[in-house]
Amino acid sequence: MSTQNDSLHTVVMGAGINGVSAAIWLARAGRQVTLVDRLAPGEGTSHGNAGVLASCSIVPVTTPGLLAKAPGMLMDRDSPLFMRWSYLPRIMPWLVRYLAHANDADTRRIAGALAFIIGDSVEQHQDLAGNTRADQWLVPSDYQFAYGSRAEFDKDAYVWNLRRDNGFVPDIIEGAAVQEREPALSSAIGLLAVMKHHGHIRSPGQYVKSLAEVFLDLGGSIRRAEVRDVELVDDRIRAVRTDQGAIACGSAVLATGVWSGPLGRKLGIEVPMESERGYHVIFRNPSQMVTAPTMIATGKFVATPMHDGMRCAGIVELGGLEAGPSREPIDFLLRHVRQVFPQLTYSDTVEWLGHRPAPIDSLPFVGQIRSTGLYAAFGHHHIGLTGGAKTGRLVAGLITGEQDADDLRAFRPDRFTAKAR
Ligand SMILES: Cc1cc2nc3c(=O)[nH]c(=O)nc-3n(C[C@H](O)[C@H](O)[C@H](O)COP(=O)(O)OP(=O)(O)OC[C@H]3O[C@@H](n4cnc5c(N)ncnc54)[C@H](O)[C@@H]3O)c2cc1C
Numbered sequence: 001m002s003t004q005n006d007s008l009h010t011v012v013m014g015a016g017i018n019g020v021s022a023a024i025w026l027a028r029a030g031r032q033v034t035l036v037d038r039l040a041p042g043e044g045t046s047h048g049n050a051g052v053l054a055s056c057s058i059v060p061v062t063t064p065g066l067l068a069k070a071p072g073m074l075m076d077r078d079s080p081l082f083m084r085w086s087y088l089p090r091i092m093p094w095l096v097r098y099l100a101h102a103n104d105a106d107t108r109r110i111a112g113a114l115a116f117i118i119g120d121s122v123e124q125h126q127d128l129a130g131n132t133r134a135d136q137w138l139v140p141s142d143y144q145f146a147y148g149s150r151a152e153f154d155k156d157a158y159v160w161n162l163r164r165d166n167g168f169v170p171d172i173i174e175g176a177a178v179q180e181r182e183p184a185l186s187s188a189i190g191l192l193a194v195m196k197h198h199g200h201i202r203s204p205g206q207y208v209k210s211l212a213e214v215f216l217d218l219g220g221s222i223r224r225a226e227v228r229d230v231e232l233v234d235d236r237i238r239a240v241r242t243d244q245g246a247i248a249c250g251s252a253v254l255a256t257g258v259w260s261g262p263l264g265r266k267l268g269i270e271v272p273m274e275s276e277r278g279y280h281v282i283f284r285n286p287s288q289m290v291t292a293p294t295m296i297a298t299g300k301f302v303a304t305p306m307h308d309g310m311r312c313a314g315i316v317e318l319g320g321l322e323a324g325p326s327r328e329p330i331d332f333l334l335r336h337v338r339q340v341f342p343q344l345t346y347s348d349t350v351e352w353l354g355h356r357p358a359p360i361d362s363l364p365f366v367g368q369i370r371s372t373g374l375y376a377a378f379g380h381h382h383i384g385l386t387g388g389a390k391t392g393r394l395v396a397g398l399i400t401g402e403q404d405a406d407d408l409r410a411f412r413p414d415r416f417t418a419k420a421r
Helices: 017-028 066-075 085-099 104-118 121-129 133-137 150-155 157-165 176-181 204-217 257-266 327-340 381-400 405-411
Strands: 009-013 032-037 081-083 138-147 171-174 191-201 221-224 227-233 236-242 245-248 251-254 273-284 294-296 301-306 309-318 348-359 365-368 374-378
Touching: 009 017, 017 032, 017 121, 017 204, 017 251, 017 374, 017 381, 032 204, 066 081, 066 085, 081 085, 081 327, 085 273, 085 309, 104 157, 104 381, 104 405, 121 133, 121 138, 121 191, 121 204, 121 381, 133 138, 133 204, 138 150, 150 157, 150 191, 171 176, 176 191, 204 221, 227 257, 236 251, 251 257, 251 381, 257 273, 257 348, 257 374, 273 327, 301 327, 309 327, 348 381, 365 381, 365 405, 374 381, 381 405
Parallel strands: 009 032, 009 251, 032 221, 081 309, 138 294, 251 374
Antiparallel strands: 138 191, 171 191, 227 236, 236 245, 273 309, 273 348, 294 301, 301 309, 365 374
C-alpha cells in the first residue's frame, strides 16, 4: 500500500549522466529520491564516451545526401560506418525511418531542438558539478575539428552553415599554425576549425560516480537492482518493480539509456530506437596528447586528453545490443590514429564498445508519459553527456512543477505513439 510519504518519493531508473543529474536536481529541490541501477553509477554508455561537452554538435548524422552516400560508406573498409550484416534484417525497419530524416527540413528542425538541449552545456555542467567533488573532472576548453585541407573543410559546408545559423562560429587556423598549436598532429592536417566556449570531462565514468556521491551527500539513496517493470494504478505510477522487490513511489524517471525501449513499450509508448555502437581506444602513458578534444574529420573520431591517457572515440556500427565487439572498427581507429599522430608512443591500450541510444529522429525522449507521473529522460544519441546535465534538470523541474512542459514539446515521449499523434 502506498503512503503519503511514497507520493513524495521519486525513483530514478538508470545511473548514467541523465539519471544522476535528475536525481541531484530533485534532491536539491528537497525531494526524497532513490536512484536504481543494475550496475554501479556511470558504467553504461556514460562510461566510455569521448568526454566532449559538444554544445555545437546540433547537426544530426542524418543530413541531406546521406541516403546516397551510406551504401558506399558501408562497403568502404576505410570509412567509419560499419554494419554487422547478420543484424540487417532486424534493423531494417528502424534504418528506413531513420534515413527518411536525411532531408533539409528535418535536419534544420532537429538542429534547432538540439540547440535547446545542448547549447548551454558548459554552464549546465558547471551548475550541476561546480563547488562539488565532481568539479575536478570538468574542464572548460575549446573543441576543435581537424581537416586535411580547406577543400575538405568546405565539403562539410552544410553542417558548418547550420551551426553558424545557430550561433556557433569557428575560428579557422591553417598551415603551419596548426602544428604550432597542436604539435602532436601530423603535417597532413592543414586546417583546424576551433570552437570556443566548449568543454570536456577528464573521465566521464568517474565524473558520473563523483556526481552519484554528491547525490548521496544530499541525502539520496542508491539501490543496486535490475528494473523489471513499473506498477500503475489508474494509470498513475505506484511502484517500480525490481529483481530485489518493489520500491513504492509517487513519480519516477526512466533514464536507462539505450535499454529504455522495453520499459517504454510496457508503458504504451512507441520507442523506435536502436543502438549506434561506438568504440574507444585509450592510449595510456602517451608521449603526446592534443591540448583539447579534437574531432578528426576523416576518421570521424574524437581524440580527448583524459586523466588516464588520450582517448580516441567514435565509429558508428549498426549491430544491436547483444553482439560483442567487432575487430574491424577497432582496427580502423588504430590505423587512423597512427596516421594522424605519427609520433605517438604509449605503454598500452584499453578498448571499449558502447551503445549510443539512437531514436529515428535523433531527438531524446524528455517529458511525462501521459499523466502517469513517469518521466522519460533517454535517447540522447551522440550528445548524451553534453545534454545530460540539462535534461536531468528539466525533468526534475517538470516533477517539481517549475518547468513548463510546453518548452519540451519537440521531445515528447509519445510523439511516435499512434493515438497521441
Ligand atoms: C563511442 C562513443 C562516444 C561518445 N562521445 C560523446 C561525447 O563526446 N559527448 C557526448 O555528449 N556524448 C557522447 N556519446 C553519447 C553518450 O555517451 C550517451 O548519449 C550518454 O552516455 C547516454 O547517457 P544515459 O544516462 O542516457 O545512459 P547510460 O549512461 O547508458 O546509463 C543508463 C543506465 O541504465 C542502467 N540500466 C539499463 N537498464 C536497466 C535496468 N533494467 N535496470 C537497472 N538499470 C538499468 C545501465 O546500467 C546504465 O547505467 C558517445 C557515445 C559513444 C558510444
